[in-house]
Amino acid sequence: MAFEEGVMEMGLVRLEDIKDRTHRCAGCSQCFGGGGPYLPFADGYQTVSKWKCPTLEYYKTFSNQARSKAYFAREVAHKKLELNQELQKIYFSCPDCGVCDHICPPIPHMDISRAMKVELNKQGLIPPKSMALNKKMRNKKNLFGSPNVNRSKWAQDSDLPRQGELLYFAGCYASWRQPKTAKAMIHLLRKGGLNPSYLAEEEWCCGLHAGFSGDFELERDLAIHNVEAMERSGAKTVIFSCANCYRTFYSDYPLLVGELPFKVVHAVEILPDLLESGKLKFNSGKRVGVTLHDPCHFGKEHIGRRHELYDESRQTVKKLPAVDFTEMEYIRRWSACCGGGNSVTSSNDPDFTDFHSAKRCKEAKEVADVLLTPCVRCVENLSLASRKHKVGVEVRSLLEFVMERVEP
Numbered sequence: 093m094a095f096e097e098g099v100m101e102m103g104l105v106r107l108e109d110i111k112d113r114t115h116r117c118a119g120c121s122q123c124f125g126g127g128g129p130y131l132p133f134a135d136g137y138q139t140v141s142k143w144k145c146p147t148l149e150y151y152k153t154f155s156n157q158a159r160s161k162a163y164f165a166r167e168v169a170h171k172k173l174e175l176n177q178e179l180q181k182i183y184f185s186c187p188d189c190g191v192c193d194h195i196c197p198p199i200p201h202m203d204i205s206r207a208m209k210v211e212l213n214k215q216g217l218i219p220p221k222s223m224a225l226n227k228k229m230r231n232k233k234n235l236f237g238s239p240n241v242n243r244s245k246w247a248q249d250s251d252l253p254r255q256g257e258l259l260y261f262a263g264c265y266a267s268w269r270q271p272k273t274a275k276a277m278i279h280l281l282r283k284g285g286l287n288p289s290y291l292a293e294e295e296w297c298c299g300l301h302a303g304f305s306g307d308f309e310l311e312r313d314l315a316i317h318n319v320e321a322m323e324r325s326g327a328k329t330v331i332f333s334c335a336n337c338y339r340t341f342y343s344d345y346p347l348l349v350g351e352l353p354f355k356v357v358h359a360v361e362i363l364p365d366l367l368e369s370g371k372l373k374f375n376s377g378k379r380v381g382v383t384l385h386d387p388c389h390f391g392k393e394h395i396g397r398r399h400e401l402y403d404e405s406r407q408t409v410k411k412l413p414a415v416d417f418t419e420m421e422y423i424r425r426w427s428a429c430c431g432g433g434n435s436v437t438s439s440n441d442p443d444f445t446d447f448h449s450a451k452r453c454k455e456a457k458e459v460a461d462v463l464l465t466p467c468v469r470c471v472e473n474l475s476l477a478s479r480k481h482k483v484g485v486e487v488r489s490l491l492e493f494v495m496e497r498v499e500p
């Protein structure tokens with residue numbers, strides 16, 4: 093494909109373009125959370141008295157909360173405040189979970205956050221751990237700094253073709269940390285009569301962390317490579333098992349490289365039909381109580397640029413035999429963040445991630461013994477915290493769980 097010039101010149105949003113929208117704070121404090129029994133959410137009024145901004149809840153400082161970040165951005169945009177290390181800490185301590193965007197539609201909180209990181213990045217004001225992660229992505233094409241040829245170890249016995257119309261993009265986390273999810277994806281697609289292809293070492297990191305740390309140039313370079321490799325492979329549809337990779341392709345890539353020459357789908361979008369098709373036979377599986385964690389990247393973050401993917405996981409779980417499904421209190425677009433924050437918060441402050449993942453696991457344990465999530469990145473964070481804090485809830489990838497419930 094011929095790549096268009098970056099729609100927003102290497103940045104999805106520039107501070108200059110949104111500076112007039114940083115002025116709109118009414119001082120209502122609703123974005124702090126816990127401010128009142130009802131909030132006027134886009135889908136009606138909901139009780140959210142216990143909800144708190146994850147950043148405010150953990151750090152207990154108002155400076156790195158949505159209202160303050162809009163204020164600082166305004167001051168920077170109008171050249172009344174210079175970028176500095178303090179501002180770096182403020183903007184890099186938020187996981188960009190996106191809830192404040194829903195609570196406070198007049199102000200583009202997520203765009204402000206990313207635009208400010210672009211400005212910080214231009215001045216080299218990005219935390220050393222984020223810088224190191226971007227270096228690995230630039231040099232090794234993955235988040236782990238491993239030779240990229242190791243990416244396909246999980247697929248060694250799978251005999252996957254490089255060419256085909258349905259391409260699976262495993263991403264860094266499924267490839268190195270959650271290979272069972274990648275194998276489950278291939279198994280379920282094949283059982284459903286589909287013939288997935290795979291790029292192996294020609295697959296590069298999606299670049300999400302680069303974008304969320306303000307380095308859109310790196311994200312765009314990775315995007316160009318991935319899209320060209322996919323086009324060469326003959327892909328008409330690309331399928332994902334990671335909410336982070338899915339979001340990067342769905343939301344960022346069109347802004348960075350123009351309209352994509354293939355369709356982008358997450359596994360949950362095809363699971364209900366696969367299970368309905370009758371091609372997959374269920375086994376008798378042990379009866380178990382489950383609940384679902386919705387990843388931030390399924391819609392609540394990046395409001396208005398993407399449809400929300402919440403019903404599909406529920407339809408999938410409800411089709412499985414011997415499964416008792418119960419919802420947690422904070423779900424769908426009000427789902428609590430696992431604290432990973434696009435690898436920005438998990439790499440710069442792992443204790444922040446651990447705090448929020450443990451909290452989410454405890455919420456899950458109140459209603460079920462198994463916590464399912466359709467994102468490999470969330471699985472990693474939540475399962476680490478569940479083990480460390482002995483929460484007693486089993487964290488599972490939704491794909492793996494489904495695979496175990498069908499005949500081999």
Ligand code: SF4
Nearest residue numbers: 117118120121123196
């Ligand atoms: S940023 Fe929005 S929600 Fe927060 S205090 Fe200002 S107007 Fe209220």
Ligand code: SF4
Nearest residue numbers: 145158186189190192
């Ligand atoms: S994105 Fe989430 S953590 Fe960050 S300020 Fe908004 S509500 Fe708080």
